[in-house]
Amino acid sequence: MTALTKEKPFYITTPIYYVNAKPHLGHAYTTIAADVARRYHAMKNVPTYFLTGTDEHGDKIAEAAKNEQMSPKEYADRISSLFKDLWPQLDIRNDDFIRTTDERHKNVVAQVLSNIYEKGDIYYSEYEGLYCVGCERFYQERELVDGKCPDHLKEPQRIKESNYFFKMSAYQDWLIDHINQHPDFIRPKQYRNEVLSFLKEPLEDLCISRPKTRLTWGITLPFDDKFVTYVWFDALLNYVSALGFPDDEKFRTFWPHVQHIIAKDILKTHAIYWPTMLKAAGIPLFQSLNVHGFWNMGDSKMSKSLGNVANPLTLKDTYGVDAYRFFLMRDMVFGLDSNFSEESIIQRINTDLANDLGNLFSRVLAMSFKYFDGRVPESDPHVEEEFDLSLEKEAMDAVDDYSESMDTFAFHKGLAAVFKFISRMNKFIDEKAPWDLAKDPALKPRLQAVMVNLLEGLRLVSGLLYPIMPGTSKTMQTHLGVDADPDYYLLEHVRAWKQLVPGSELKKIKALFPRIEVKESKQPEPVQVTGLKPELKPEITFDDFSKLDLRTATVIHAEAIPKAEKLLKVTVDMGEGRERTIVAGISKSYSPEELIGKQVILVANLKPVKLMGQLSEGMILAASDKKGFVVASFDTKVKAGTPVK
RNA sequence: GGCGAUGUAGCUCAGUCGGUUAGAGCAUGCGGCUCAUAUCCGCAGUGUCCUUGGUUCAAUUCCGAGCAUCGCUACCA
Numbered sequence: 119m120t121a122l123t124k125e126k127p128f129y130i131t132t133p134i135y136y137v138n139a140k141p142h143l144g145h146a147y148t149t150i151a152a153d154v155a156r157r158y159h160a161m162k163n164v165p166t167y168f169l170t171g172t173d174e175h176g177d178k179i180a181e182a183a184k185n186e187q188m189s190p191k192e193y194a195d196r197i198s199s200l201f202k203d204l205w206p207q208l209d210i211r212n213d214d215f216i217r218t219t220d221e222r223h224k225n226v227v228a229q230v231l232s233n234i235y236e237k238g239d240i241y242y243s244e245y246e247g248l249y250c251v252g253c254e255r256f257y258q259e260r261e262l263v264d265g266k267c268p269d270h271l272k273e274p275q276r277i278k279e280s281n282y283f284f285k286m287s288a289y290q291d292w293l294i295d296h297i298n299q300h301p302d303f304i305r306p307k308q309y310r311n312e313v314l315s316f317l318k319e320p321l322e323d324l325c326i327s328r329p330k331t332r333l334t335w336g337i338t339l340p341f342d343d344k345f346v347t348y349v350w351f352d353a354l355l356n357y358v359s360a361l362g363f364p365d366d367e368k369f370r371t372f373w374p375h376v377q378h379i380i381a382k383d384i385l386k387t388h389a390i391y392w393p394t395m396l397k398a399a400g401i402p403l404f405q406s407l408n409v410h411g412f413w414n415m416g417d418s419k420m421s422k423s424l425g426n427v428a429n430p431l432t433l434k435d436t437y438g439v440d441a442y443r444f445f446l447m448r449d450m451v452f453g454l455d456s457n458f459s460e461e462s463i464i465q466r467i468n469t470d471l472a473n474d475l476g477n478l479f480s481r482v483l484a485m486s487f488k489y490f491d492g493r494v495p496e497s498d499p500h501v502e503e504e505f506d507l508s509l510e511k512e513a514m515d516a517v518d519d520y521s522e523s524m525d526t527f528a529f530h531k532g533l534a535a536v537f538k539f540i541s542r543m544n545k546f547i548d549e550k551a552p553w554d555l556a557k558d559p560a561l562k563p564r565l566q567a568v569m570v571n572l573l574e575g576l577r578l579v580s581g582l583l584y585p586i587m588p589g590t591s592k593t594m595q596t597h598l599g600v601d602a603d604p605d606y607y608l609l610e611h612v613r614a615w616k617q618l619v620p621g622s623e624l625k626k627i628k629a630l631f632p633r634i635e636v637k638e639s640k641q642p643e644p645v646q647v648t649g650l651k652p653e654l655k656p657e658i659t660f661d662d663f664s665k666l667d668l669r670t671a672t673v674i675h676a677e678a679i680p681k682a683e684k685l686l687k688v689t690v691d692m693g694e695g696r697e698r699t700i701v702a703g704i705s706k707s708y709s710p711e712e713l714i715g716k717q718v719i720l721v722a723n724l725k726p727v728k729l730m731g732q733l734s735e736g737m738i739l740a741a742s743d744k745k746g747f748v749v750a751s752f753d754t755k756v757k758a759g760t761p762v763k
Numbered sequence: 764g765g766c767g768a769u770g771u772a773g774c775u776c777a778g779u780c781g782g783u784u785a786g787a788g789c790a791u792g793c794g795g796c797u798c799a800u801a802u803c804c805g806c807a808g809u810g811u812c813c814u815u816g817g818u819u820c821a822a823u824u825c826c827g828a829g830c831a832u833c834g835c836u837a838c839c840a
Contacts, residue, residue: 308768312835315766319836382834451776455833462775469789473802481799488798534788548804553797629800703839724840737840 127166128159129372133380133388134171134216134356137197138178141204143413143458144381147446151410151529152379153210154447157585158524158532161609167372169360170205171216172198173353175346180335190335194219209439209588216360218337218352226359227352228340230399231326235341239285239398240326242342282327282345289394290321296393302406304389305526306453309382309409313389324391326351354392358401376404379527382411408527411455433463440587441467441631447529447586464634474540475579476630481547482572483597486624489556489565494599496620497570498563507550507567509575510615512542517613520582529586536582543575573598573618581612590630597625667723668739668762670752671698676713688713688738692720693759701734719750719762 132152135145149170156168174194183193194217202215216223234240294317297303297310304310327345328336336346357376361369380388388407396403434442445463448470450456486492502508516539523531546568555565580594584607591607599622600606611617674697675689688700700720721737739750 308834311767316835318766386835449775457775465789472800477800477802479799481803483799485798537788544803545805547798548796551796551798556798631800633800633802701838701840721840734840 125159125162125164126375127164127372128156128162129167129361129376130156130159130169131357131376131378132170133378133384134173134218134353135201136173136176136178137194137201138182140197141201145201146204146208147413147450148379148381148410149205149210149212150208150443150446151452151527153208153212154443154529154585155377155379155524155527156211157588161581161584161607161612163608163610165371167214167361167368168212169214169216169357170201170210170212171214171356171360172201172218173356174198174217174219175336175352176349177333177335180333191219207439208434209443214360216356218356220359222362223356223359224337226363227337227347227355229364230355230358230395230401231347231351232340233400234284234395234398237398237400239288240282241285243281243283280329281325282339282342284324284326284351284395284398286324286391286394287321289397290317292397293317293390293393296403297389302526303403304385304407304409306409308453309385309389309407313385316386316390321390324350350387350391351395354387354395357404363401374402374405377406377408377527378404379408379410382409385409408452410450410452413450413456413458415458433460437463437467437634440590441471444471444533444587448533449530451530452527464636467631468633470537471631472629472633474537474544476632478540478544478547479576479594479597479630480627482543482569482576483624483627485552486569486573487626489552490569492624492626494573494618494620494622494624495566495569497567501563502567502571505564505567507564507571509543509546509571512539513575513578513615514613515539517578517582517609521609524585532582533586536579539575540579543572547572570616570618570620573624574616577618578612578615581607581609593627593630597627599623599625666721669720669722670756670758670760670762671718671720671722672758673713673716673718686713690718690720690736691758692722693757698735699733700736700738702738702740713749716749717752717756717758 130152132148135141152168152170156166160166172194174190179194180190183190186193188196198217205212218224231240294314297314297317301310304313326348327339327342328348330338330344330346333346333348336348337352339345339347357378358369358373361373363369363373378388385407393403437445441463445466449462449466486494489495497507516535519535519538520532523529523535550564550568552565552568555561555568576594577598577600580591580598580600583594584591595601595606598618600618606612669692671690671692673688674691677687686702688702689697690700692698698720719739721739724735724737740748
């Protein structure tokens with residue numbers, strides 16, 4: 119066997135999950151991937167550390183808590199525990215679970231902020247802004263209408279608002295350079311390119327504070343107690359705070375070797391904010407950012423806001439944790455989006471797990487009992503060589519391909535390598551036909567060789583599957599008469615050929631993975647029966663509704679706005695003695711000519727806003743899906759300005 | 764609108780640094796075996812390799828344009 123290269127400690131993280139939503143499939147995938155990566159690296163006999171946790175500060179949490187009449191902390195406790203309690207059920211073994219409300223975390227955030235502040239990379243900006251007292255907010259010049267706040271029609275005051283900014287822009291060139299020099303810094307490649315392309319535009323400095331007058335649920339800035347830390351400076355630092363930055367032994371051992379796993383929606387924060395923050399703080403950078411895609415459910419994207427989430431618990435209960443983990447790791451090409459359906463899970467289970475692996479396992483064990491009384495036979499190497507009965511070469515190839523893929527987070531490829539070997543074993547049985555060898559006592563040495571190679575192959579497979587299917591791995595080893603202690607999973611040991619001891623006892627098995635019989639119904643059962651998409655919004659009162667002033671209006675003119683992709687400038691008559699201009703994003707579905715003369719429904723009391731330099735005084739109601747728009751209209755002519763309710 | 768990616772068998776995708784029969788898995792059809800979970804093995808397919816110009820002796824592969832889809836971004840009130 120080849121000597122394994124000396125491997126470094128391995129530290130793997132998932133993002134910390136925001137506690138404004140319950141765990142869903144996306145969270146489960148990320149965390150399982152991290153668990154798989156960690157278990158795989160543990161097989162290399164290096165120290166490993168696996169961190170996950172929850173992100174708990176911010177407006178949304180404070181609001182959500184208020185709605186439930188709880189304190190923010192109570193609310194965060196509740197959701198956080200949903201995550202924390204879920205992971206063991208998915209056979210995920212994280213070493214730590216960090217919460218941004220932990221004292222240890224808050225201390226580190228304060229410490230790092232002080233650090234960067236003293237270094238001069240955080241500055242207090244007294245930028246002048248146009249502030250409307252009525253709105254309690256700042257306006258950009260372009261948002262104003264005739265120099266006035268579109269809402270209150272008053273000129274905003276030019277005042278100084280104070281906030282703290284991180285000099286992210288100072289690190290732009292350095293970051294581009296770093297990414298270019300480290301091909302594995304962001305992977306797969308498509309995301310690396312995306313980041314580099316984003317960095318072609320000038321980077322802006324990052325606002326890292328919120329005045330406490332606006333937000334209190336956060337970590338107070340160490341150098342100004344009138345402010346709390348805003349979002350990313352809080353959340354991202356969990357990766358170091360959990361290790362006991364800066365002095366803890368864990369930090370020294372693991373930090374330099376950190377691998378992050380994220381979904382593509384938080385690419386920018388992790389690929390741009392995070393490295394520049396680390397650089398500014400004088401902390402070594404992470405090794406790689408490993409970016410995966412989304413699970414699509416039927417047509418719509420997995421997302422918190424759509425609410426069409428698959429409950430990981432339900433699925434693992436239906437199909438078993440191992441099969442569930444296997445499906446997620448095997449079916450998604452790491453980095454790309456995948457489609458999720460119950461049908462595809464069933465197909466994976468039946469073809470790969472039941473037919474190929476499970477049946478192979480059964481037939482090999484059954485023959486071992488039939489021909490050798492349930493004991494591992496002895497094999498003569500000369501016989502193996504003379505009759506070409508060794509699987510060693512293929513087995514070694516499988517381990518090599520597997521390792522190469524697993525090292526780069528290409529879990530799907532790693533599994534494909536294992537299953538290629540499994541197929542090879544099924545074919546091997548067919549070629550060597552042990553049942554024929556068994557008929558002639560003179561052929562017994564050959565029969566022994568065949569069976570030993572198969573049993574060895576299965577032992578090896580059981581080891582390689584350990585990171586993905588720890589339970590199955592153990593079951594297989596138990597039946598192969600192997601004492602499944604942790605050492606047995608060392609890659610070195612797994613790879614070593616001929617580990618089974620002749621004469622040791624095997625155990626019978628019924629079915630490693632029973633086939634799932636699908637009912638003959640033509641229509642596969644939908645995974646989610648959640649009704650409306652997107653989901654219904656929260657209930658409102660009649661009073662809420664009454665705030666809307668809907669009116670009929672007639673389109674008298676419409677034109678496309680130059681350079682705008684979707685916007686039409688629509689002039690309407692609402693019977694108020696003047697014309698109104700509406701900017702509507704419907705040009706993909708309507709040409710200007712089609713609209714002229716049409717009666718539409720207008721949200722007439724909507725706050726005016728400037729779009730593409732055009733003032734829009736209302737909104738035209740239309741049915742909309744991703745294919746386009748259908749403007750709401752009437753079947754009889756109505757006087758312009760008539761209220762609609 | 765800008766930048767980028769993708770478009771290959773019914774499905775999911777690989778591949779072709781330009782060159783005679785374009786691949787894998789799943790699904791389909793046929794054949795074989797019987798140790799096994801009606802499992803396994805073999806064979807058979809089917810493709811205008813998005814469209815259209817160009818370069819070339821030769822393009823699915825290179826270049827240009829177009830269409831479609833997706834991502835980021837800019838303006839979807």
